[in-house]
Amino acid sequence: MTGCLCRIVLSIMMVILGIAATCAAAEAGEESLTLSARAAVLIDGHTGLVLYGYNATRPLPPASTTKVLTGILGLELGSISEPVHVDYRSAGIEGTTIYLQGGDVYRLCDLIKGALISSGNDSASAIAIHLAGDEKKFSALMNYKAQTLGCLASRFGNPHGLPQTGHLTTSYDLAVITRYSMQNGLFRSIVGTKSGRIRERSKGEVIPLYNTNRLLGHEEMGWRITGVKTGTTSEAGQCLIAAAEKNDQMLISVVLGSSDRYADTLRVLEYGIKHCHPVLVRRREPLREVPVWRGSRMTVAVAPEKDISLLIPPRLLPFLEKRIYLEPYLKAPCARGRKAGRMEILLGNKVLFQTDLVTLNNVPRG
Numbered sequence: 070m071t072g073c074l075c076r077i078v079l080s081i082m083m084v085i086l087g088i089a090a091t092c093a094a095a096e097a098g099e100e101s102l103t104l105s106a107r108a109a110v111l112i113d114g115h116t117g118l119v120l121y122g123y124n125a126t127r128p129l130p131p132a133s134t135t136k137v138l139t140g141i142l143g144l145e146l147g148s149i150s151e152p153v154h155v156d157y158r159s160a161g162i163e164g165t166t167i168y169l170q171g172g173d174v175y176r177l178c179d180l181i182k183g184a185l186i187s188s189g190n191d192s193a194s195a196i197a198i199h200l201a202g203d204e205k206k207f208s209a210l211m212n213y214k215a216q217t218l219g220c221l222a223s224r225f226g227n228p229h230g231l232p233q234t235g236h237l238t239t240s241y242d243l244a245v246i247t248r249y250s251m252q253n254g255l256f257r258s259i260v261g262t263k264s265g266r267i268r269e270r271s272k273g274e275v276i277p278l279y280n281t282n283r284l285l286g287h288e289e290m291g292w293r294i295t296g297v298k299t300g301t302t303s304e305a306g307q308c309l310i311a312a313a314e315k316n317d318q319m320l321i322s323v324v325l326g327s328s329d330r331y332a333d334t335l336r337v338l339e340y341g342i343k344h345c346h347p348v349l350v351r352r353r354e355p356l357r358e359v360p361v362w363r364g365s366r367m368t369v370a371v372a373p374e375k376d377i378s379l380l381i382p383p384r385l386l387p388f389l390e391k392r393i394y395l396e397p398y399l400k401a402p403c404a405r406g407r408k409a410g411r412m413e414i415l416l417g418n419k420v421l422f423q424t425d426l427v428t429l430n431n432v433p434r435g
Contacts, residue, residue, distance in 0.1 A: 102340060106333045107306065107326030110240040111341045113380045114248055114312060114319025116421040119241070120341050120382055128222055128237040129325045132300030132308045133165070133188045135230030137243065138211050140185045140259070141250040143196045146210070149178035149255070152270060159194035164231055164302075166191040167276050178255075179267035184229075185259050186278045188299060193229035204228055218245055232304045240323040247297055247310050247321050260296035260312075261285070284311060284331055290342050291315050299330070309334050317378040318347060346386060348414070350377035355429060357395060359409050364401035364432040371395070371409045371426040379414065379421055390415045395426065403432040 101123070102109075108124035119125065157171030167189035169175075175183075177199070183192030197207035204227050211225040220242035226233040250256045263285055265278045281299045288294075292313040300308035307330035313320045320341045324333040352375050358368035381389060395410035410426040 102336050104324070104333045104336060105328040106324040106330070108240040109322070109324045109333065109337050110244050111320060111322045111337050112241075112244045112248065113345075114251060114314075114321045115317075116379045117245065117248055118379070118381070118416065118421060120320070120345050120380060121337060122241065125241040126222060126239050128224075128239055130232065130236060130302065130305035131230055131238045131243060131325065132302045132305035133190075133230040134243055134298050134300040134308050134310050134323075134325075135225060135228065135236075135238075136184045136188065136193050136300075137250055137260075137298050137310060138214065138225065138246050139193045139196060139207075139228040140181050141246070141253060141256055142207075142210060142214060143177060143181045143184075143200065144253055144256055146200050147177045147196075149176065149181075151177050153177050153180055153195055153199045155191070155195045156198045159191045159198060162190045162194050162229070162231075164190045164229070165281075167278065169195060169276075173272070173274075174270040175267060176270065182259055182262070182265060182267055182278060183276070185256075185298065186262055186265065186280050188281045190229040190231060194227075197228040215242065215246065218249055220245055230300055230302070230305070232302055240325050243310055243323045243325075244321050247312070247323070251297070251312060251319070251321070257296065260298060282309070282311075284309075284334060289313065289335060289338055292320070292338070292342055294338075297321075311338065313338050313342075317376055318380060320380070341380065345380040345382050348377070348379050348381055348389065350412075350414075352376045353429060356412070356426065357393060357410075359395055359428070360398040361403055361432045362398050362400050363435055364399075364403060365435040366432055369399065369403060369409075369432050370429045372429055373412060374408075374425040374427045377412075377414060377422050377424060381416075385416060388416055393426070399428070399432075401432050401434045403428055405429065405431045 110125040111121040155169045155173045160171040167183045169191040180192045183189040197204045201207035215223045223238035223242045226236035284294045292315040296312045297310045306326040309330040322337045327333045353372045355370040392413045407428045414422040
């Protein structure tokens with residue numbers, strides 16, 4: 070084995086061990102919840118930190134939660150307005166559909182809506198065939214994307230989540246994929262839509278869309294559920310990925326193999342809301358003073374360029390560290406908003422958040 074290959078294998082092993090250790094620590098360090106789900110996880114939607122886990126790295130069939138990855142790939146690989154001719158293979162697919170007909174023409178964005186809002190297997194299949202030629206080739210793109218996000222325990226065999234041997238992922242991997250996807254504004258808007266409609270481009274037929282997520286818009290202790298995707302098959306059981314938001318904070322929960330996904334999801338989210346402490350550092354809040362050479366004043370205050378907002382389990386608070394790196398001095402004239410350093414929030418060796426530190430005032434020459 071070459072040295073390069075050894076380094077690659079070692080890097081992959083370190084990622085796997087790091088994920089397993091993080092999830093295991095979450096499971097061992099927190100109280101157990103009474104869940105019907107076979108696996109569950111809760112992460113901070115901004116930092117990715119695992120706040121709660123139960124069998125979080127256990128590979129399981131994900132059913133239609135698969136479509137989260139299909140949807141984000143559709144948005145990234147295609148143009149949202151490009152026309153898609155529905156393949157006859159997609160129109161004849163089993164399971165939940167929005168009743169697409171072979172030869173129909175839709176905008177790519179509308180098919181993504183059909184897959185993410187109404188969970189249309191035909192929509193997901195049409196996206197895959199349009200972008201990659203067939204579902205198998207699209208699945209290769211899905212697996213590549215998952216690996217680039219660090220989801221090394223996932224193997225996707227199709228774009229819709231219908232039962233297939235080897236089509237498996239973990240609750241943790243789905244949370245990671247969802248966290249990434251929610252950074253896309255259009256994706257976030259689509260999965261937060263309760264109902265809508267799409268129009269066929271050649272005949273003008275309208276298809277209504279209704280979101281399959283009954284928790285969408287639900288409020289829990291001031292937090293509002295803003296997405297993201299359901300899934301159900303006899304093999305996978307009930308599955309649900311949910312995002313809950315309050316101010317600048319976001320929680321992402323995943324339950325797989327549940328007999329009551331809504332109750333399980335609310336229990337997991339409630340745990341995070343009650344037990345995880347918010348850590349807030351406000352934008353423009355003065356933190357330090359930096360010397361100014363030849364300025365009208367000797368120092369200038371610096372503050373974070375953007376808000377820092379994250380959630381931490383109580384057991385990890387003692388291990389949280391804030392590091393500030395500053396320029397030794399700034400030379401006048403010094404404009405407001407000039408970069409003067411950076412701040413990092415760390416947990417162990419992992420950087421959870423970082424932002425530049427900028428000056429709060431103008432300092433002219435003295």
